[in-house]
Amino acid sequence: xxxxxxxxxxxxxxxxxxxxxxxxxxxxxxxxxxxxxxxxxxxxxxxxxxxxxxxxxxxxxxxxxxxxxxxxxxxxxxxxxxxxxxxxxxxxxxxxxxxxxxxxxxxxxxxxxxxxxxxxxxxxxxxxxxxxxxxxxxxxxxxxxxxxxxxxxxxxxxxxxxxxxxxxxxxxxxxxxxxxxxxxxxxxxxxxxxxxxxxxxxxxxxxxxxxxxxxxxxxxxxxxxxxxxxxxxxxxxxxxxxxxxxxxxxxxxxxxxxxxxxxxxxxxxxxxxxxxxxxxxxxxxxxxxxxxxxxxxxxxxxxxxxxxxxxxxxxxxxxxxxxxxxxxxxxxxxxxxxxxxxxxxxxxxxxxxxxxxxxxxxxxxxxxxxxxxxxxxxxxxxxxxxxxxxxxxxxxxxxxxxxxxxxxxxxxxxxxxxxxxxxxxxxxxxxxxxxxxxxxxxxxxxxxxxxxxxxxxxxxxxxxxxxxxxxxxxxxxxxxxxxxxxxxxxxxxxxxxxxxxxxxxxxxxxxxxxxxxxxxxxxxxxxxxxxxxxxxxxxxxxxxxxxxxxxxxxxxxxxxxxxxxxxxxxxxxxxxxxxxxxxxxxxxxxxxxxxxxxxxxxxxxxxxxxxxxxxxxxxxxxxxxxxxxxxx
Numbered sequence: 001x002x003x004x005x006x007x008x009x010x011x012x013x014x015x016x017x018x019x020x021x022x023x024x025x026x027x028x029x030x031x032x033x034x035x036x037x038x039x040x041x042x043x044x045x046x047x048x049x050x051x052x053x054x055x056x057x058x059x060x061x062x063x064x065x066x067x068x069x070x071x072x073x074x075x076x077x078x079x080x081x082x083x084x085x086x087x088x089x090x091x092x093x094x095x096x097x098x099x100x101x102x103x104x105x106x107x108x109x110x111x112x113x114x115x116x117x118x119x120x121x122x123x124x125x126x127x128x129x130x131x132x133x134x135x136x137x138x139x140x141x142x143x144x145x146x147x148x149x150x151x152x153x154x155x156x157x158x159x160x161x162x163x164x165x166x167x168x169x170x171x172x173x174x175x176x177x178x179x180x181x182x183x184x185x186x187x188x189x190x191x192x193x194x195x196x197x198x199x200x201x202x203x204x205x206x207x208x209x210x211x212x213x214x215x216x217x218x219x220x221x222x223x224x225x226x227x228x229x230x231x232x233x234x235x236x237x238x239x240x241x242x243x244x245x246x247x248x249x250x251x252x253x254x255x256x257x258x259x260x261x262x263x264x265x266x267x268x269x270x271x272x273x274x275x276x277x278x279x280x281x282x283x284x285x286x287x288x289x290x291x292x293x294x295x296x297x298x299x300x301x302x303x304x305x306x307x308x309x310x311x312x313x314x315x316x317x318x319x320x321x322x323x324x325x326x327x328x329x330x331x332x333x334x335x336x337x338x339x340x341x342x343x344x345x346x347x348x349x350x351x352x353x354x355x356x357x358x359x360x361x362x363x364x365x366x367x368x369x370x371x372x373x374x375x376x377x378x379x380x381x382x383x384x385x386x387x388x389x390x391x392x393x394x395x396x397x398x399x400x401x402x403x404x405x406x407x408x409x410x411x412x413x414x415x416x417x418x419x420x421x422x423x424x425x426x427x428x429x430x431x432x433x434x435x436x437x438x439x440x441x442x443x444x445x446x447x448x449x450x451x452x453x454x455x456x457x458x459x460x461x462x463x464x465x466x467x468x469x470x471x472x473x474x475x476x477x478x479x480x481x482x483x484x485x486x487x488x489x490x491x492x493x494x495x496x497x498x499x500x501x502x503x504x505x506x507x508x509x510x511x512x513x514x515x516x517x518x519x520x521x522x523x524x525x526x527x528x529x530x531x532x533x534x535x536x537x538x539x540x541x542x543x544x545x546x547x548x549x550x551x552x553x554x555x556x557x558x559x560x561x562x563x564x565x566x567x568x569x570x571x572x573x574x575x576x577x578x579x580x581x582x583x584x585x586x587x588x589x590x591x592x593x594x595x596x597x598x599x600x601x602x603x604x605x606x607x608x609x610x611x612x613x614x615x616x617x618x619x620x621x622x623x624x625x626x627x628x629x630x631x632x
Contacts, residue, residue, distance in 0.1 A: 020149050022111055023157055024071075024082045025055055025104030028149035032132060034061045036105075037071050039083035040093045041342045042180065043369035043376075045613075046606035047093035049178045051101055053602055054094070057172035058105030058164060060129040061145065068179060073344035074363030086344035089377045089496055091569035094602055099163075106161040108152075115152035116143050166600050175605035180368070192325045192340040192367045197399040200327070201230060201243050203391050204250035205402060206257065207412050208238040210632030211491050212264035215240060223253040232257065233394045241391050247403055266491045266632040274418060274490045274629060275312070281441030281486030282310065282422045288458035288487065291468045294480035299435025303426025307519050309512055311423070313442075313504035315627040316416035316497055322370025323409040324384035327401040328392035330355055335362045335392075339385055340369035342377040350382035354389035373617075374414070374496035380449045381414045381495050414495025415627060417443030419462075419504050423512040431520030433531065435480035438466060438508070444487050445501070448494040459487065464501040464568060466509065471570040472502065474509075475538035476531040492629065498617055502568040510564035525551055525563060538565055541574040541595040549576035549593040559590055571598040573611075589619065 021027050027035035036055045042048035048068055056066055076083045084100060085092075109129060116134040117124040120141060128135050132145045166173060183189040208214065218240050220232035228249030235241050240259060244250035281287075300306055326339035328351075335355035341347040344364050352359040364385075369376060376382075388402040404412075419442030426434040444459035464472040466483045474483075497503070517527035525546050532539045542565045546552075555561050558580050565574035575594040581587055594611050601607055 020153055022108035022149065022152050023104045024079070025101060026059060026108035028061075028108075028112070028145045028152075030146050030149070032062070032065050032144055032146040034059070034066050034132065034145070036066060036068050037083065038068050039071055039076070039086045039344070040097065041086070041088040041340075041344070041366060041369060041372070041376075043088070043340075043342065043372035045093065045610060046178055046603060047088060048180060049176065050094045050602045050606055051097065052179060053172045053174070053176060054098060054102050055105035057169050058102045058161075059109045060131070062131040063171050063176065065132065066179065070344075070366045072363050072365055073348040074360070076345070077348070077359055087346070087378065088342045088372070089374055090500070091571070095570065098602075102163050103161055106163055107158050110158050110161055111152040111155045112145050112148055114155055115148040119143075119148065119151065172602050173600065173604075175603060178606075190367050191322055191370050192327070192338065193322055193370070193403060195327050195338050195367060195401065197327065197329070197338075197401075200399040200401055201245060201395065202247035202250050203241045203243045203388070203400050203402045204247060204254040205235060205239055205241045205387060205391075205404060205408060206254050206259060207408055209261055209411075210263060210266055211493060212266045212632070214238055214262045214264065216260040216262050218260070219258045223257050226253045226256070229253050231394065233391060235387050235390050239387065241387070241402070243391065243395060243400060247401070251405065263632065269491065269632050270630050271628045274492075275420075277490060278312075278418060278420050278442045278488050281488040282420060282439055284441070284486040286486070287439065287484035288462075289482065289484040290458065290460065290463040291466060291474065291481060291483040293468075293478065293482075294435070296435040296437045296480040296482035299480035300424055300426035300437060303434045304429045305427045305519065306424065307427065307516055308422065308424045309515055310420060311508045311511060312420045313416075313418065313507065314625075315418050315492060315629070316621050316625045317410055317413045317627050318371070318373040318375035318495075318497060319410070319625075320369075320371030320373060320375055323406055324375075324404040325402060326385045326388035327399055328385075328388040329397075329399040330389060330392040330395075331397055333357070333361060335389060336365070337363075337385055337388065338365045338367060339388070340367050340372075340376055341382065341385070342369065342372045342374070343382075346378050347382050347385050350385040351389055354386040355393065373498040374500070377496050378450065380493070383412070413627075414449065414493050416497035416503070417445055417448075417494040417501070418490065418492075419443060421504070421508040423508060425512070425516055427516065427520055431522055433478055433516065436478045436482075438481075438483040439486065440484070440505075440508075441486040441488055443489050443494050444485075445494045445496060447487060447489055457487075459485070462501050463505070465505040465566045471568070473567050475535045475565060475567045475572075476528075477534045478531060490629075491632075499568070499614070502566060503618070503621070506564060506566040506568075510566070514562065523552075528563075528565070535567075537572040537597050538567060538574075541565060541572045541597055544595040545574045545576040545593045548595070549578070549591075551576060556590075571596055573597075575615075587623070 025037050036052045038048050038051050040047050071083050113124045113127050135142045228245035231243045242250045242253040329336045337351045347364045351362045392400040422439045424437040446453045446459040462485045466474050517524040559578050563576040573596045577592045578590040
């Protein structure tokens with residue numbers, strides 16, 4: 001049942017090693033095909049191609065002969081986690097594995113050169129490589145990687161290797177086309193929803209109607225005679241599934257199935273109740289302080305003018321194009337799952353837990369993801385994997401594909417946390433900020449799904465772009481500052497959502513900076529730059545977008561400009577938007593100018609695509625993304 005997935009987008013690797021494996025990251029075949037193994041997940045962001053570029057650069061291979069495959073988390077476990085992290089989130093896909101994948105490529109190159117040198121009886125140091133060809137300088141003899149691969153695979157992997165200077169890169173750093181594009185365009189790419197296995201049956205699920213509800217009963221006899229239906233099963237204590245020959249048969253039957261629910265304590269909760277609970281935290285005395293400089297309260301109290309504003313950010317759904325799905329095959333001594341996942345290791349943990357088997361008796365085969373955005377990431381958000389396994393346990397030896405409906409997907413998400421923020425600042429007689437007070441109230445992602453990562457009860461993720469230092473440091477220097485969080489957790493499950501808490505915090509801070517500039521009677525750009533003297537990279541990207549957008553020159557009639565910036569995930573970003581408002585109140589975006597400094601670029605084209613995609617996702621969230629709650 002280990003079906004091969006499209007090689008252009010990461011074929012599944014099931015074995016624990018191959019004779020043509022040079023290092024864990026590189027396989028060179030006799031036909032000169034170079035297989036680069038990618039542990040991170042591809043979901044349209046380009047990580048698969050970017051990581052392959054890094055390995056190929058150090059390997060010095062022919063890019064035209066490169067293909068990729070995914071190692072499985074089970075194989076990784078069996079080999080002592082040789083591929084390290086499988087997690088793809090928090091903008092870590094390339095950033096978090098950059099160095100060690102390069103080392104894997106460099107080690108393979110060194111082993112291939114050594115194998116050739118041994119065959120020729122020369123020193124490896126006298127040999128050079130280019131596009132998969134090894135050349136001995138003194139004699140001009142050449143050979144190819146494919147011809148020496150088996151010999152190289154028998155050599156020990158060097159413990160230390162020299163890496164190229166990025167200025168010498170010819171593959172990495174280039175805007176190369178993505179390796180998986182052709183298979184996507186021709187329909188060869190395998191997503192979770194595409195998967196078909198011999199003897200496979202299909203399952204549709206009906207989950208709790210509100211968070212906290214439990215399954216009381218269902219009457220299977222009402223649907224067992226419907227076409228294709230094989231079984232109706234409880235899935236844990238909060239869902240029921242119908243298994244049928246075809247998915248539409250299962251879906252039709254689940255729609256007709258009589259189900260009773262215990263709605264639990266949240267049946268009457270709505271958005272207004274949640275907003276009131278969060279608003280209460282704005283005035284709470286107890287809160288987690290994450291960033292404090294001087295005495296902000298005293299500085300504000302002693303100022304000439306005080307300015308205050310309150311902002312809010314709603315629940316947001318990931319709305320992936322591909323609904324949640326997973327295919328599971330369970331037997332008493334083995335469980336295998338095929339699924340789209342951002343974190344193969346977490347999916348493996350979920351599989352083992354639901355299967356009731358040790359992890360070394362389970363494995364997960366990653367398909368391409370039809371969108372992730374955090375929904376298919378860490379820990380409890382692999383609910384769809386657990387469900388597939390629990391259903392498959394009731395059909396031993398038969399592969400079962402679970403596919404959620406769009407309605408199930410939208411109402412059982414892991415939502416961007418709901419928050420409110422009160423910003424208070426003091427201005428002196430020159431319009432300069434004397435102090436800034438930031439009170440965030442609302443939901444904690446970590447408290448909801450990963451409580452073990454809280455630090456003395458505090459959720460550090462909440463303070464992204466407001467932190468005192470690190471990858472999410474605030475990009476301003478104020479004379480006095482206090483940032484804290486009053487945690488208020490409603491009953492809806494939160495989750496990591498593209499950009500995580502940077503989304504809300506940048507909106508809060510940058511909106512307030514505009515309001516302060518307005519009250520002070522100062523230009524919004526100049527006002528910001530005054531507080532960025534110690535943040536040269538942030539200043540540079542902000543100034544760049546202002547220059548490119550024509551800041552300081554008149555905008556077209558009826559069009560208005562606004563700008564913002566932040567430091568997030570160790571990248572510096574800024575944007576200037578030109579917008580107008582129609583007579584009926586519709587916001588129209590005419591142009592956005594953006595700049596980013598992410599360090600050295602592995603693939604500039606992918607960075608541009610990420611920036612462009614972020615605007616599309618952000619505009620969708622702003623204009624249409626609010627999720628409301630009614631009756632729980």
